[in-house]
Amino acid sequence: MSTVTFDSLNPATGAVVGTHPKASPEAVHEAVGRAETAAAWWGALGHAERKRRLLDYKAVLTQHIRELAALVHEENGKPVGDATLELVLAITHLDWAARNAAKVLGRRRVNTGMIGLNLAATLEYLPLGVVGVIGPWNYPVFTPMGSIAYALAAGNAVVFKPSELTPGIGVRLAELFKESVPEHEVFQTITGLGETGAALAGDPRVKKVAFTGSTATAKRVMAACAENLTPIVAECGGKDAFIVDADADLAAAADACLWGAMSNAGQTCVGVERVYVVDAVYDGFMRELTERAARLKAGEDYGPITMPGQVEIIKRHIDDATKAGKAVTGGPDAVRPPYVDPVIVEDVPEDSPAVREETFGPTITVRRTRDAQEALELANASAYGLGGTIFSRNARRATELARLMRSGMTAINSVISFAGVPALPFGGVGDSGFGRIHGADGLREFARPKAISRQRFAMPGMNLTSFNRGPEELERLVRLITFLHGRRKR
């Protein structure tokens, strides 16, 4: 075990929260070795026993919710209330994954069709083995748990590398798991910096990597995985749009917009970053929004910027946006590290960094649009495509817009509400990544389909897969296929 260590710091005060080992590549490979043994045991336990253990783990996490929320607050900086909300969501997902794994992944019979009348066919989803989870610091429980819970429920062992900014909470999640599963190292956390994550992604015994972080790092992780043809799930953030249609409840829209943009200091992959408001309600919406924003206080309503390096990016976006557009709340002096006060800028050109690049800060750009169609076109003109929001009183129209939004998830008349519905898959398109966590798709993401066909009896006169097949059998087959599929429908 490496003795080289690093500190995790409280982003608000700079105080040391904890000291953790920088796991060397050798330490990572040892952990993966232990995970391989654990995966064989855990995979063989079966769905019912795994469910029992995971529900017990869920209860353990719930019993420790105050302690865990305090630790998230210390390491990430978010208020304890927001940390608690994050834990509640993670617990809800763990519960869903545990309860639904057997139904989604368990063995079932499938229809064999007319040609396969003499066959019985079954489909089930088997564990992959060892899953590597590389997590971020912005939601250090909810985000990795979206992979960890589903991977465990699917019968895999997990080796988790938390962000170097939030290692303590990652360590605690695995420690508590031992209370429910003491026999083997089914869920381990290894701490370290980027190289530790790289060693995990590059280990050929890791059968899938679930990554959350920047698009640039996702590409590096994919390159490491390509060496062994290891598949990955990549959740790489976004530039989510918030559309306010002419018939929206403006007070509710402004309230949701502000929370979606500023909570967690804007460090949310599905946070609101771009706002498009239909001309007819623009002024009314802006009044509601700026009135509320004026009451918001960094350091009270939301915490500091967790990653010191991010402050420079936020500052660059604000400087650029306020030069080209008009600041209606805050401005360049909103940046007072480690805090950033709310910033709202109007009329920022669509090709500027503040509109195109992920800001990950408590800032938004707002633009007036002719109608919802133009808002949608602008919303979709992004390299990212993770989430998004639509406010409208017309449910049918809002659903239509949501379907046309180029993103993995869209919330209507609420923000981020999809993340709290465990049955809904979570993930993006384009630079936001690929693959899905959560829901049935999230369970299948960490499993491999196993197809089995069994001949129940020999079909008289229809032995097709044999060198003894005669012309009459082929003739019968052509007649059958013509009967089944030969009629054209015009």
Ligand code: NDP
């Ligand atoms: P990164 O993408 O660099 O880090 C994400 C995770 O990957 C961390 O655990 C990190 O470890 C690990 N990692 C870093 N390098 C490698 C590597 N070569 N191989 C394997 N794993 C690696 O994100 P940052 O934390 O630096 O944040 C940068 C930007 O990413 C933010 O500004 C934000 O825009 C975006 N982001 C998006 C998130 C989302 O929710 N989608 C979450 C976090 C960030 P370590 O922390 O030790 O470097």
